[in-house]
Amino acid sequence: MSAEEICYLPARELARRLHAREVSAREVTQAHLDRIEQVNPQINAIVTLTAERALSEAAAADERLAHGEEVGPLHGIPVAHKDTHDVAGVRTTYGSPIFADHVPDSDTLVVERIRNAGAITLGKTNAPEFGAGSHTMNPVFGATRNPYRRDLSAGGSSGGAAAALAAGLQPLAEGSDMGGSLRNPASFCNVVGLRPxxxxxxxxPATLPWEALGVQGPMGRTVADVALLLSVIAGYDERNPIALDLPSAPFAGSLDADLTGLRVAWSPDLGGLPVDPEVTAVLEPAVKVFAELGCRVEPACPDLASADEVFRTLRGWLFHAGFSSLLEEHPDQMKQTLADNIAFGATLSGADLASAQTRQLQLITGMREFFTQYDLLLAPVSQVPPFPVEWEYPETVAGQPMHDYLEWMRSAYSISATGCPALSVPAGFTEDGRPVxxxxxxxxxxxLGLLRAAHAFEQATGHGNRRPVF
Structure with missing residues (x-):
């Protein structure tokens, strides 16, 4: 195999070959390092590279296998971690000049689980400042560019991770999602991202014990690869009070399933949101694929009218709790949109939070009732296709003004407010080559049902097989 062929192998196949010793961890790691050297300067996806450490870990991985030691499911697979997630001994900036030289002493749990499964640490992927915003740009490293069109955004906040996947710089990635940060960059970069x-x-570590708006999750080039990574990073941890004590092994199994009779709702605008016609033009034929797979597809949408208030209130509260002290200490070193979110959080009262949580319970109840009639809901990930990399955010969508850097992502963050799992899967390209x-x-x-349905769609369409050209 050529280095490029190695770099675009599905992670499940790469894992099989590594375990069978058909290819070594050294070869795989070196192939990805060579690919990073060749391609990364064009897109700025990986912002801190740990090449020597990666090669050392790969050599140790090969030695363990040679000596017959038991190895993990991600043995020898190179992974770069989102720059908002701490990796012990590796520069982690959170995209902020305040932490430009920060080197943590310990791993976050998601990184720890990936490393314990045998993955090789490649470095860090780019993210917006403190993960705020669905466009990856920050004053420390600059913007990440879309691998399919270098003049466009890669999305965010896990934009570096998505771009690195699409460009063949890593086979798997982890990210986080509060308002769409796993789904939006996956949509923009023609890869798969799951918000669990x-x-x-x-x-x-966690800031607030019962916080459930922001989650961490897997990304990959295929649905099966995302499921494999989910099997590694999911599972109970006694330190987090909302951790689910449910088995994660089923995610690593086959995703093949017959979708005949599945009840599928399709909402092209999630109850009246403005959506760019180019997005709708790509998604309409994609939805028909579910009917061809035997599903019963019909137009329907749950009541999401209160999702905006719920999301914005809880997000403002969380941002104030997490960053207000930093803003006080460094008032000139935070982007204005982030500072505005923190300031909004400071204005919230107990009554505001109680109202938001009451409405969120109504949302959750409404979704539960909706899913007694349907098994899945289909909708746009993002209301626009990838936009110019120089913009902070699109100021209009389908002719309607966007009043801040959040509003254009209501199609994603409305679902965040419900707590339901959601996945972005490649659905096609606009006429000018922008992924949707x-x-x-x-x-x-x-x-599990979500992954099986997405896998069937992916296998029927093959949109994720289209690679960027460098």
Whole structure:
């Protein structure tokens, strides 16, 4: 195999070959390092590279296998971690000049689980400042560019991770998602991103004990690879009170399934949101694929009218709790949109939070009732296709003004407010070559059925097989 062929092998196949010793961890790691050297300067996806450490870990991985030691499911697979997730001994900036030289002493839980499964640490992937915003740009490393069109955004906040996947710089990636940060960059970069149910992938360290709006989750070039990584990072942890004590092994199994008779709802605008016609033009034929797979597809949408208030209130509260002290200490070193979110959080009262949580319970109840009639909900991931990399955010969508850097992502963050798992899967390209993802939403804790349906769609369409040209 050529180095490029190695770099684009599905992670499941790469894992099989590594375990069978058909290829060594050294070869795989070196192939990815060579690919990073060749391609990364064009897209700025990996911002801190740990080449010597990666080669050392790969050599140790080969030695363990040669001596017959038991190895993990990700043995020898190179992974770069999101720059908002701590990796012990590796520069982790959170995209902020305040932490430009920060080197943590310990791993976050999601990184720890990936490394314990045998993965090789490649470095860090780019993210917006403190993960705020669905466009990956920050004052420390600059912007990440879309591998399919270098003049466009890669999305965010896990934009470096998605771009690195699409460009063949790593086979798997982890990220986080509060308002769409696993789904939006997956849509923009023609890869797969899963926002799991709260507690499926427990977060540690955590700021607030019962916080469930922001989650961590897997990304990959195929649905099966995302499921493999989910099997590694999901599972109980006693430190996080919302961690689900449910088996994760089923995610590593076959995803083949017959979708005949599945009840599928399709909402092209999630109840009246503005959506760029180019997005709708890509998604309409994608939805027909589910009917061809035997599903009963019909137009329907749950009541999401209160999702905006719920999301914005809880997000403002979380941002104030997490970053207000930093803003006080460094008032000139935070982007204005982030500072505005923190300031909004400071204005919230107990009554505001109580109202938001009451409305969120109504949302959750409404979704549960909706999913007694349907098995899945299909919708846009993002209301626009990838936009110019120089923009902070699109100021209009389908002719309607966007009042801040959040509003254009209501199609993603409205689902975040419900707690339901949601996945972005490649659905096609606009006429000028911009990727568009389809958002598939399932009932709470329904990840396995969600992955099986997305896998069937992926196999029927093959949109994810289209590679960027460098």
């Amino acid at each position: 149910s709260p507690g499926r992938v427990p977060t540690w 993802g389809l958002q598939i939403i399932a009932p709470l804790r329904g990840e």
